[in-house]
Amino acid sequence: ETGVTQTPRHLVMGMTNKKSLKCEQHLGHNAMYWYKQSAKKPLELMFVYNFKEQTENNSVPSRFSPECPNSSHLFLHLHTLQPEDSALYLCASSQEGRLAGGPYEQYFGPGTRLTVT
Amino acid sequence: GQNIDQPTEMTATEGAIVQINCTYQTSGFNGLFWYQQHAGEAPTFLSYNVLDGLEEKGRFSSFLSRSKGYSYLLLKELQMKDSASYLCAVTGFQKLVFGTGTRLLVSP
Numbered sequence: 774e775t776g777v778t779q780t781p782r783h784l785v786m787g788m789t790n791k792k793s794l795k796c797e798q799h800l801g802h803n804a805m806y807w808y809k810q811s812a813k814k815p816l817e818l819m820f821v822y823n824f825k826e827q828t829e830n831n832s833v834p835s836r837f838s839p840e841c842p843n844s845s846h847l848f849l850h851l852h853t854l855q856p857e858d859s860a861l862y863l864c865a866s867s868q869e870g871r872l873a874g875g876p877y878e879q880y881f882g883p884g885t886r887l888t889v890t
Numbered sequence: 891g892q893n894i895d896q897p898t899e900m901t902a903t904e905g906a907i908v909q910i911n912c913t914y915q916t917s918g919f920n921g922l923f924w925y926q927q928h929a930g931e932a933p934t935f936l937s938y939n940v941l942d943g944l945e946e947k948g949r950f951s952s953f954l955s956r957s958k959g960y961s962y963l964l965l966k967e968l969q970m971k972d973s974a975s976y977l978c979a980v981t982g983f984q985k986l987v988f989g990t991g992t993r994l995l996v997s998p
Binding site (some may be wrong): 777813814815816818821829863878879880881882883884 | 894923931932933934935938977979985986987988989990991
């Protein structure tokens with residue numbers, strides 16, 4: 774596997790279900806991101822992990838819970854979602870420096886198309 | 891706060907040249923990215939500008955004016971495969987903020 778992979782590619786879940794999205798990067802990067810992409814809206818940054826530490830939580834509802842067990846893997850745990858949470862969820866990674874500056878070029882995964890019924 | 895504006899949609903003909911503009915207002919600026927996103931696929935990196943001026947890369951060029959908060963992406967010798975959304979994103983305080991994207995339709 775190369776680049777950034779995401780599973781599953783498509784997910785349909787009910788509002789009472791619990792599911793998880795998985796992202797894996799094979800680029801040796803030290804930062805990973807979750808984005809939400811809804812129709813006719815800009816890509817919205819949800820979470821940032823830098824050197825496995827969460828450095829950004831962009832006012833995301835608690836029904837979304839990220840987990841970063843190591844620098845190559847990122848999960849997004851979902852529970853009691855709402856229909857308006859239906860969107861494309863994109864994972865990205867980049868190689869960040871510890872000094873000010875950046876972010877640097879981000880490499881995106883193919884995304885998970887989530888439908889909440 | 892941060893605000894990024896791009897046209898929603900543009901159309902052009904195969905073989906032509908098209909310029910996609912992006913204006914931005916940000917608190918803190920470290921650079922500007924352009925990404926291409928085909929329908930149903932991940933965004934892919936096209937260019938990065940941190941200094942004023944034009945960066946050329948094959949058929950694609952990107953321009954930045956930091957004083958004007960303005961960038962454009964220039965696509966030459968358009969091909970049908972260039973039909974996609976083009977996302978402008980600005981960086982500040984180690985965070986990327988994206989515009990809504992410009993959907994480009996290339997016709998024969």
